[in-house]
Amino acid sequence: MARRKRFDDDSHENHERWLISYADFITLLFAFFVVMYAVSVVNVGKYKVLSDALGDAFGGRGAPNAGASVAPGKPDALPLSNIIAHKRLEAARRDRERLDLLARKLNSVLAPLVNAGRVRVTRTARGITVEINASVLFDEGDAALVGNARATLQAVAGLLKDDPHAIEVEGHTDTTPIRNAAFPSNWELSAVRASTVVRLFADNGVLEQRLAAVGRGANQPIASNGDPVGRARNRRVAVTILSGTE
Structure with a gap:
């Protein structure tokens, strides 16, 4: 009886169980290729929507060639880079125009002093520089505003308060030494003079976050210190x- 039972078990053994594992493997392999294909294919419609959205965010209407076909697996990054480059150029152009207009207004407001050679308004790579002779603002060896200095600086502040650019105020001296209770050296004198101008600007509506005061002492002359005119x-x-591009 035992021998017959062993024979029955062997006769019912399933010799095709490997097909189940093989089918599972084929299914997983198919799923893998489906995923890889989905990742590699760019949805042109969605890409165009993204391009248009980026264009709107930067002030335009999409990429210049947003409707062009995109090869599967190779998204075209050129439209976005073109948008960024174009916007930078536009921002630089608008900044130049704004500064040019501001320079004209400053020349107009300061015309009497400009014509007298006591103020110079120049355009440089850094922006606009308004160079004011110290005698317009201060007594020699002092940092308190005198005469019409306050009115002059208030006129300048009126043009600057609604302008977005940062402002750097530098004080400069000649090489004649100064040593008194208020100013041990030309460093202190130049720094306090710059701070006096900055404080007046702030008091007249120019945001303090835009302002910086720097004392240069006698280290950046624009003329010879060997004669009274140069000093x-x-x-x-x-x-x-x-x-804005500084």
Whole structure:
């Protein structure tokens, strides 16, 4: 009886169980290729929507060739880079135009002093520099505003308060030494003069976050210190309205 039972078990053994494992393997392999294909194919419609959205965000209407076909697996990054480059160029152009207009207004407001050679308004790679002879603003060896200095600086502040650019105010002296209770050296004198101008700007509506005061002492002359005329030129305050691309 035992021998017959063993024979029955062997006769019912399933010799095709490997087909189940093989079918599972084929299914997984198919799923793998489906996923890989889905990842490699760019949805042109969705890409165009993304391109248009980016264009709107930067102020335009999509990429220049947003409707062009995109090869599967090779998204075209050129439209986005073109948008960014174009927007940068546009921003730089608008900034130049804004600074040019501001320079004209400053020249107009300061015309009497410009014509007298006591103020210079120049355009540089850094922005606009308004160079004011120290005698317009201060007594020699002092940092308190005198005469019409306050009105002059208030006129400048009126043009700057609604302008977005950062402003750097530099104080400069000649090489004549100064040593008194208030100013041990030309460093202190130049720094306090710059700070005096910055404080007046802030008091007249220019945001303090845009302002910086720098004392240069006698280290950046624009004329010779060997004669009175040159020393007078070197004693100055330079107000630089910094370009947005600085």
